[in-house]
Amino acid sequence: MFSYEDYREILRVIKESGRYCTYEEARNKSEFIIMRHDVEYSVDRAYALSKVEESMDMRSTFFFQWTNNSYNILSRKNRDILTDMHERGQNIGLHFALNGMTDMNLIRERINQEMDMLSDMLGFEINSFSIHRPSPHVLEENIKLPGILNAYQDDFFTFDPKATPESDLEVKYMSDANHIWRYGYPDEETIEKYDKIQILTHPFAWTKKGYDNLDNYKTLVNEKYIEMIDSIDNECKDFGPLRDNFEKLPIDI
Numbered sequence: 211m212f213s214y215e216d217y218r219e220i221l222r223v224i225k226e227s228g229r230y231c232t233y234e235e236a237r238n239k240s241e242f243i244i245m246r247h248d249v250e251y252s253v254d255r256a257y258a259l260s261k262v263e264e265s266m267d268m269r270s271t272f273f274f275q276w277t278n279n280s281y282n283i284l285s286r287k288n289r290d291i292l293t294d295m296h297e298r299g300q301n302i303g304l305h306f307a308l309n310g311m312t313d314m315n316l317i318r319e320r321i322n323q324e325m326d327m328l329s330d331m332l333g334f335e336i337n338s339f340s341i342h343r344p345s346p347h348v349l350e351e352n353i354k355l356p357g358i359l360n361a362y363q364d365d366f367f368t369f370d371p372k373a374t375p376e377s378d379l380e381v382k383y384m385s386d387a388n389h390i391w392r393y394g395y396p397d398e399e400t401i402e403k404y405d406k407i408q409i410l411t412h413p414f415a416w417t418k419k420g421y422d423n424l425d426n427y428k429t430l431v432n433e434k435y436i437e438m439i440d441s442i443d444n445e446c447k448d449f450g451p452l453r454d455n456f457e458k459l460p461i462d463i
């Protein structure tokens with residue numbers, strides 16, 4: 211269910227709907243399908259998924275975290291990746307983590323701050339954000355900032371604290387969170403039922419082969435293991451002769 215082939219099929223369906231567009235475009239439309247990605251754990255997997263989209267001549271919006279503990283978007287390697295994605299026409303946004311903040315003024319201030327810093331560091335303008343694990347309180351707040359698009363603002367997302375996955379909301383939301391399409395799977399039949407749709411996928415969940423939840427995490431951890439070894443190897447010239455000791459992947463699939 212989480213292979214690139216499956217992802218291409220989702221793309222094919224939304225492309226053929228004729229309603230596929232960006233956040234910017236969706237604001238003035240009565241019918242739309244937006245594809246968004248919140249990037250957790252792995253910039254490499256986001257990059258790979260962006261290439262799958264481009265193979266079908268499609269682009270979407272990738273939201274990257276600034277304060278997470280598993281990747282650094284300012285590393286030379288990741289900055290090059292983000293710049294390349296931007297130059298290829300992908301939209302890059304901020305995946306904002308609340309990190310325990312609840313004060314709405316502070317949250318607004320921090321979003322502005324992080325977006326400014328990110329634009330500055332990357333050298334191109336970041337003008338959209340999504341919130342990582344948003345609290346009901348922050349969804350209810352419907353944050354709108356001048357010149358900035360919030361993936362959860364009411365144009366793109368309908369907040370109803372009483373809603374169930376089956377509720378008929380103005381904007382249909384579908385997400386692959388936890389490897390479960392809790393609000394429905396974006397196939398032809400489902401997307402035909404709704405005028406406005408926002409789809410969220412997490413690139414770390416998608417691979418060429420496609421795994422269940424457990425094996426996906428196993429392959430992700432193996433990739434991170436290799437990334438760490440490469441990082442040491444690149445930094446430390448004494449590591450070369452020792453590298454052989456680390457060649458076996460830690461987790462069998």
Ligand SMILES: [Zn+2]
Pocket residue numbers: 248249250305341342343
């Ligand atoms: Zn997130």
